[in-house]
Amino acid sequence: MTLLKVEDLKVHFPIRGGFFRTVVDHVRAVDGVSFELEEGETYGLVGESGSGKSTTGKAIVKLNKVTSGKILFEGQDIANYSSRQIKPYRRDIQMIFQDPYSSLNPKKRVLDIIAEPLRNFERHSPGEEKKIIQDYLDKVGLSPDSIYKYPHEFSGGQRQRIGIARSLTLKPKLIIADEPVSALDVSVQAQVLNFLQDLQEEFKLTYLFVGHDLGVIRHMCDRMGVMYRGRLVEEGTSKEIYNNPQHIYTKRLIAAIPDLEPSVREEKAIARQKVSEEYEQSYSKYFDEKGRAYDLKPISTTHRVALP
Template sequence: MKDNILVKVEHVKTYYPIKGGFWRKTIGFVKAVEDVSFHIEKGETLGLVGESGCGKSTTGRTIVRLLQPTSGSIIFDGKNITSLKGKELRSMRKHFQMVFQDPYASLNPMQMVGDIISEPIRNYTGRSPRETKDEVVHILEKVGLPADAYNKYAHQFSGGQRQRIGIARALALKPKFIVADEPVSALDVSVQSQVLNLLKELQREFSLTYLFIAHDLSVVKHMSDRIGVMYLGHMVELADKQNLYTNPLHPYTQALVSAIPVPDPRKRKERIVLQGDVPSPIHPPPGCVFHTRCPVARRECQEVKPVLKEVRGGHQVACHLY
């Protein structure tokens, strides 16, 4: 089991400092990720879901070290990358990449597509310009783009094609692990399935491991092997997709699953509507962070923070009901 784990996240916290006053001193913190632990096996897709602002994207960016964790540790392929800096971090970056949510904002509008994709190849390998161009054209074909895309700019492509360019850039160094941060949420519904199927094909061909972040539970179910549910910076449930969708344990997960549209009216279940708003991540509530909106909360939930624990084969939940 241990030999098969590619990414291991242990008690990671990521806080954003809040500056205030004339001297711009730190007066508080936004607790974006709070004591999150999980692992991802080689070749697996772990889905991460939750409301906007729950810490999904921050978790992904922290794992690939675009953000420095406040505490905790990140083990990648047996190596602790939590505190790596400079050349050590740079040498590890070729093994993990990220596909961003907005395919236009993440691409340099001043560079042609060929330059965008070839930049990591030039920086990390000693290939000649001819070899580099051949490799870029090969990658473009793998993501379903024509060879003449090499000499065009990002604004000349549709949203779906731009996201394919972002995926091609992530593939340039043949990484082991890719964080896909809501890769289809900015795309038309008509092209979402094309991009999702492309990601699955690439995973099979290149033996990729994914952390797939999204807020659409139907999309996550299509893509993932296991799914983690986050709320206000905390991991509240983690299970394989079959158990999570057929038997959600945490009251928050139950509310999310009840909101998934079902075409057949005879199979629809009663929608669980949560009351109130998500608390501030600057001043999260004591005890269970979900107790202010939980329909079955009791006194213990207001005072004692539940820990994520396994309640049945591989199904983990952070709730005092179990």
């Protein structure tokens, strides 16, 4: 079943200028993006910095106002819901952010940090609440006495687990994870990623994974969409995107992945150079006169490419 369907989503931010601060132009952060998430799958959004990945994620959780387009969650278009209408969906769709340092209130105990969203939706006695929260702490691998501690008493990886526990108490259906491990040490990244995969099984979660680290996205995702300047340039299974990229931008993104293996480094550098030249030569084949990517066209049942 389709859980989320994003249709021709646009999020434009006004740029103000002049003495009266009038709107002089717009940043087309997201400029016509469509994709679907099946229940239980992990879908990745990749692309370089500023391509509109986070803006897309934030529009889905209503942290960004939608300029136009549809966001169908379980068939309901929530794109223009008021704050009252959106309330029940606030449980179902949760976002995990990149920075485990700034996303937790440093003045609050873990108990109150995790309980906060829950208190918006459910009434529990203090005893019950404590038990629920300790249960979730246990699920994310933190000890029960963590509830009395403050964020600074934890490591980066542990803080990210606290943030995850906080999202889970509402039993969401969809989790949007925006670079959830990029602020963590490489040594704990894999640990948190594996842990997110375990949670997916246990809670039957659907993930929208946002990031610029193709290695991470490939490891986590069944399918992915490649974003460039607010548009999707290619979509397919992780395997298709990696082994058979069709859009010149995707090719370039993949060629840019650094290789640690010394024996292939030179080979990679040559490949990178070749893609770079191909990019220059074939630019007009892949982008219109305004430099915008075309709409996605299917080239197989799972693979779509932005071509004229």
